Amino acid sequence: MENEIGKKVKELRTHKKLTLKDLSELTTLSTGFLSQLERGLTNIATDSLQKIAQAFDVELAYFFPSPNKNRKCVLRSYEKEVFQVVNSRFIHYHLTNDFPERALLPRLIELLPINSQEDISPYAHEGEEFIYVLEGTVTLFINHEQVELFPGDSAHYASTTLHNWANYTNKMVRMLVVSSPNPFTE
Incomplete structure (x- = not known):
C-alpha cells in the first residue's frame, strides 16, 4: 500500500508543480522522508499523511484504495x-x-x-x-x-x-x- 500512497503523493506534487522542498515546507516533513515515501521505501503514519492531504487540499480517503470484496473468514x-x-x-x-x-x-x-x-x-x-x-x-x-x-x-x-x-x-x-x-x- 505504501507504493500506491507514494505514487499518489508524487502525482499530486508534480501536478501542482511543487518540489519536494516545497512540499516539505507545507507539511513539516523532511524532503528525504517525502522522497522515500514517493518511491515506496517507507511507511507513513496517518497523522503525517493528513498533513500531506491538507497541503494538497484533498480528503485523506484519496490516498486509500477501495476495499476489496474478499470473503475469507480470516483477515491477516x-x-x-x-x-x-x-x-x-x-x-x-x-x-x-x-x-x-x-x-x-x-x-x-x-x-x-x-x-x-x-x-x-x-x-x-x-x-x-x-x-x-x-x-x-x-x-x-x-x-x-x-x-x-x-x-x-x-x-x-x-x-x-x-x-x-x-x-x-x-x-x-x-x-x-x-x-x-x-x-x-x-
Missing part, C-alpha cells in the same frame, strides 16, 4: 484496508472480510486530533456499541456528559443514547469498536 493484519474516512478525522478499518453478512461489525477506528473548540454533535441510532481504547485518550460524549477513556478502558452502551467521540489530544487515538446491528448487512 497485512490485508486490513481502510474502509472509510469520515470528515478526514475518523479512519475506519473493518476487522472482517465478510462484514455485510454478519450481525456484528467489528472495526478499528483511528481518531485524528481536533481542536477542543470544535463543536461535537452527539447522535443516536439503532442498536448498541462497544468501544475499547487501544491507544490514546478518547473523549466520549454520552447522556450529555463527557467521559475521558484511556488505554484499556471500555464503554458499552445503547446506540439509541446520544453519543459521539472526540480526540482532543495531540496524538492519534486507536480503538476497537463493535456495533450491532451491522449497518452494512445485506
Whole structure:
C-alpha cells in the first residue's frame, strides 16, 4: 500500500508543480522522508499523511484504495484496508472480510486530533456499541456528559443514547469498536 500512497503523493506534487522542498515546507516533513515515501521505501503514519492531504487540499480517503470484496473468514493484519474516512478525522478499518453478512461489525477506528473548540454533535441510532481504547485518550460524549477513556478502558452502551467521540489530544487515538446491528448487512 505504501507504493500506491507514494505514487499518489508524487502525482499530486508534480501536478501542482511543487518540489519536494516545497512540499516539505507545507507539511513539516523532511524532503528525504517525502522522497522515500514517493518511491515506496517507507511507511507513513496517518497523522503525517493528513498533513500531506491538507497541503494538497484533498480528503485523506484519496490516498486509500477501495476495499476489496474478499470473503475469507480470516483477515491477516497485512490485508486490513481502510474502509472509510469520515470528515478526514475518523479512519475506519473493518476487522472482517465478510462484514455485510454478519450481525456484528467489528472495526478499528483511528481518531485524528481536533481542536477542543470544535463543536461535537452527539447522535443516536439503532442498536448498541462497544468501544475499547487501544491507544490514546478518547473523549466520549454520552447522556450529555463527557467521559475521558484511556488505554484499556471500555464503554458499552445503547446506540439509541446520544453519543459521539472526540480526540482532543495531540496524538492519534486507536480503538476497537463493535456495533450491532451491522449497518452494512445485506
